[in-house]
Amino acid sequence: MTRPCLPPLQTLTAPVFRAPAGACDSHAHVFGPFARYPLAMDRSYTPAEHPADAFIAHLDALGLTRGVLVTASASGTDNSVVTDALRQYPTRLRGIVVPSPDTTDAELDAWHAAGVRGVRINLYQVDGHAVYRNGVGIQVLEALAPRLAARGWHAQIWIHAPDLVTLGPRLKALGLPLVIDHMGRMATSRGVADPGFQALCALLAEGVAWTKISGADRLQPAGAPYEQVDPFVAALMRANPEQVVWGSDWPHINYFESAQMPDDGVLFNLLARWLPDAASRERVLVHNPARLYDFG
Template structure:
C-alpha cells in the first residue's frame, strides 16, 4: 500500500465486473475471458482496501451480452458507479435512454492493434461509432477508444468529424519500447491540450516491456501529466483479465507508480476526484 492515501472521493475510472455467472452468464473473449467470477462485491472490497470511493465499470464482452451485469450494478449503487457500454448500432432510443438514466456515459470502441494485428476481436468498431454518434451526442455520451496512439493519429481527422469527445484507454496503449519520443505518442500529448480528448492513466502493466514495478512506463505518465492534467483520470483495470498469475499486477505497485509520477497532491486530487466528477457526472 502506498504511504500517501487517496483523497476522499477518489475514483477508479477503469474496472470490469463478471458474474455471478448463474445470473449473468459470461461469454468468450479470447485471452481476455476471466477464469472466475468477479462480481461487484469483490470490486468494492478491492476499493475499500486501497481507499477508492467510486468508479467506472467498462462493460466487457466477456461479461455477457446487453450490458446486463453492469446495468444491474448501477441500479444497485447509483451514487457509487458509472459505466461504459457496448451496444449494437441498431440499439433503440428507448434502450439508450434507459442506459443513460442508469449512469452509462459512453461506449467503448475496439480499434486496438499491435504490430498491425488486432489484439482482440469483437465489440464495437469505427463504423458502429459513426452510425451511433449523433444519438450518443444527444445523450451526452463520449467515445472511449481502445487504440494505440499511432493509429489514433491516423484516424483523428475522421474521428474528429463526429460530435463527440474521446477518452483514450491505457495511456494510448503505446508499448514502452517505442519510447516517449514516439511520433504517435507525442502527437497525442499535443492533442490532449485541445479539449476533445481525455486519457486514462492506467494500463502500465499492459504497456511495459520490463514488468513490475513498470519503471519503463513512468516517462509516458509524466508526459501526459505535463501535457494537460485537467484531462486525465486514473484506473486500476481490475481484475486484470488476460494476465497470468505471474504477471498479475499488485495494486500497491500501481498506486506507488501513480504517486511517483504525480508527486503534487493538488494535481493528484484533480486526476482522482475533480476530473472524474466532471467526465462521469458524479
C-alpha cells in the same frame, strides 16, 4: 477454447498516501455470477467471477470512493452485468457500455438513468491484426454519435496510439469527447517521441481527448517499479492535466499461466511518484473523473 485468466492478487501492497475524498478508479471490469451473466461464447479469454461486490471491496481496500465499470470484450454486447452493478451502487459507480448497431433510444435512456456515460469501441490492433475478439468498430460509433452527443456521453477508444496518426481525424470528426484507454497502450520501448503518442498528446492539448494513466503493467511487462512509464505520464500531464484520469484495470484480465499478476497497491502508489503533490492527485483522482463521468 479460451484460456482461463489468473485471479487477482489477494494481498495488496498498502497505499503510501491517503486517497482524497471522492477519489475514483476510472477503469475496471466485473464478471458474473455466470449463472446470471454468462460470458460471450466467442471470446479471447475466460475470467473468473468478479461480481460488483468484489469491485466495491477493491475500492474500499485502496480507500477509493468511486469507480467506473467498463463492459469487457468477454461479455460481448451484453452490458447487463455492468448496468445492474450501477443500479446496485448508484452513488459510487458509473459505467461505459458496448453498444450494438441496433441500439435503440429507449436502451440509451435506460442506460443513462442507470449511470452510463459513454460507449467503448475496440480499434486495438497490433501489426494490422485485432488483439481481442468482440467489441464494435468505428462504423457503429459514427452511426450512434449524434444520439450519444445529445445525452452528453463520450466515446472511449481502445486503440494503439500509433494508429491515431491515421484514425485521429476520423475520431475527431465524431464531435464527441474522446477517452483513450491506457495511454494508448504504448510499449515503453517506442519512446515518447513516437508519432502516435505525440498525436495523443496533441489531442489532449486541444481538449478533444482525455486519457487514463492506467495499464502501466501492460506498457512495461517486465513488472514493477514501472519506471519506464514515467516519461509517458509526465508528457500527458504536460499536455493537459485537466484531461487525465487514473484507473487500476482491476481484475487484470488476460494474464495467464505463469504471468506476474500486477499488485493494485503498487499500481495505485505509482501516483505518489507521478503526481507528487496532493493537488495534482486530487485533480486526477477526484475533480477530473467527477466532470467526465458526471458524478455530481
